[in-house]
Amino acid sequence: MKRVKAEVTGHVQGVGFRAFVQEEALEYAVQGTVQNTANDSVLIHVQGDSDRVDHFLKAVVKGNRFSKVAEIMQKEEPVQEGESTFRIV
Numbered sequence: 001m002k003r004v005k006a007e008v009t010g011h012v013q014g015v016g017f018r019a020f021v022q023e024e025a026l027e028y029a030v031q032g033t034v035q036n037t038a039n040d041s042v043l044i045h046v047q048g049d050s051d052r053v054d055h056f057l058k059a060v061v062k063g064n065r066f067s068k069v070a071e072i073m074q075k076e077e078p079v080q081e082g083e084s085t086f087r088i089v
Contacts, residue, residue, distance in 0.1 A: 003079045006072050006073065008060065008072045012042045018034045028059070031046070
């Protein structure tokens with residue numbers, strides 16, 4: 001089990017990217033949140049089985065057909081107990 005904070009930069013706001021991230025989270029059965037930031041990036045907190053988190057993040061880098069991911073900066077964080085869904089905030 002691991003938790004990662006990921007900041008995604010590029011053309012990722014106003015293009016359905018958060019909904020795409022949430023769909024991928026459901027596909028990979030991981031938990032967490034995704035939100036827009038004031039600096040036009042998207043912030044993701046994701047946790048789950050280590051392999052699932054890794055595969056999820058690889059899918060996020062590809063983006064949806066409207067987005068263009070420039071970079072994804074990742075940092076491991078302590079796992080949070082009680083998180084059971086993946087939400088857009």
